Amino acid sequence: MKTADPELMRAINRFHVLDTIRRFGAISRVEIGERIQLSATTVSAITASLLDDGLISTRHEGDLRSGGSRGRPRVMLTLNPEAARVVGAKIATNRLVFTVTNFQGDVLANLTLPVRVDRLPVDVIADLVEDGVRRCVLDAGLALDQIKTVALSLPGIVEHGTGRVRASSIFRDTNVPLKEAIVQRLGIDTIVESDANAITMAEHWFGRCRDCDDFVLVAIEESLGLGVMHGGQLFRGARELSLTLGDMIMGSDPDHALKLSEVASERAILNGEHNDPQIRDAIRLGQGMSRVRGLIEAGDNRLKHAAGRAGAALGIAIANLVALFAPPRVILVGSTLALGDHLLDPLRTAFARATPESLANVAQIVIDEVSDELWARGAAAVALGELYGSPWGTTGPARRSYTDFSNAGTRSE
Known part of the structure; x- marks a missing residue:
């Protein structure tokens, strides 16, 4: 009988713990275990690691010194909103929409640039994305080096792992290496996603x-x-x-x-x-x-x-x-x-x-x-979901690399 990969299982459990804290707010370790059916030992080990990493924080309820309750105070866990910031963007034919969020998905700044992009060369579109990201980050009162991930969404068929756009109404060309173009300009980890997947995440997280x-x-x-x-x-x-x-x-x-x-x-x-x-x-x-x-x-x-x-x-x-x-x-x-x-x-x-x-x-x-801002916020949620440690998609691990996607090449981990 084949046993599960321990590292994979730890990553899956870590994601579920973080996502449960995100969804339910201040929550105790006991409640986390009950909701996702993990043992108290497993939840304690994961939350201890998350506390060490600064991704969550504790809050006490029912302090004995207040005189208003009996017994020990309950320790509640919440996300640390300052643990990471990400930028999400929606690229449409006639506008670019950006949002900056913190680790729990709260919006720090929004920006819309009304510009016809579907007739522009790829390099010009990438320059506009770079300018929009930089301006929105500045509007949020942050510096670019405080941004963990940039997630772009656009219509069409996208290879999530490589950030290559196979086909889109935005681009004249096919197989556009959009992720590569943005990383070269910003030097930040970049995710490229279909806009339908982005708004699906937004509906699940916020809608x-x-x-x-x-x-x-x-x-x-x-x-x-x-x-x-x-x-x-x-x-x-x-x-x-x-x-x-x-x-x-x-x-x-x-x-x-x-x-x-x-x-x-x-x-x-x-x-x-x-x-x-x-x-x-x-x-x-x-x-x-x-x-x-x-x-x-x-x-x-x-x-x-x-x-x-x-x-x-x-x-x-x-x-x-x-x-x-x-x-x-x-x-x-x-x-x-x-x-x-x-x-x-x-x-x-x-x-x-x-x-x-x-x-x-x-x-x-x-x-x-829904508003354009929610589509961009959904792209940010895609980035946050990966920061939470989600290691799998329905067809396998979420972050992969492939040799040559233009051909039927073999996969390399």
Whole structure:
């Protein structure tokens, strides 16, 4: 019988202890053990190490000298917010959003730079990211050498371990070594993550799924992203690839396989309406779908049909996700939600029709119109999760290195 790797188990237990303290605030060792089913000896050893490392601190409740209680005071454990600071960022086609947080995820500063980045060379985008990080850190009253990690999120398919962006609407090129470019400029450990995974972490840490360790998130924007949280951990594919929903096949004929993105992305809904100067300006400002909603309500039936077709396709896609994962909750986020019921009514109708009867009451669909700052804070949460010591993803350890990701190379630890 094969036994577990002791080092791996220690790292897993350490992560669970830190994450429990984060989630429940001031908490005793006994309560930690009860919540994550670890022995008192194991919890004591881990918390002693965390105290030595300065990652947590103690607080006493019920001091005998107060005369108001009997027995020894309870020793409560809390995170040390000053243990580390990280920067999270959301890179979108028309803006860069940054946030600085402390070790427990409290926001110290936010910064938004409204700039069209999707037509710029990679080096220029990396320069803008560097400038944004430096300015946001300064706004937080910190120096760059006080930042432990920078975590960037953007739409597309990302190799989490290497920080290479296989494909993204942000970049003209494929297989962009974004992590390498940022490390060269800042000299700080850098993580690159899909924006769907970042906002999935934000929902789990700060948002609508703080009470839920298993859920699916669909990001509906120019790209259609997918985040899957399982057992409190992000699910990643082979080579730690992020997930995408836009490539899901919705139908086919002998000559063409129809992808969800060809029906339900913002580009598909607009279908050439970029020639309208008002829509072009609205897109540059990140308000394209708000403009489309206004045109629909003014009587534009072509756009109304496109929005309804997109909603119906998304409803079928979400029904497929429910059939695959049976999540208790499906979170919908993203700028396309600005279409309101023109998108959501056909989505709900198609979802109800497509969901198997045996799963009809399993998943709750939650609409969450989150701010840009929460996406960036989610990227910061990805960085913090790794600082907490999470050593695994669903497909294996979270921090890996590979020889050549452009080919089917072998892995080297």
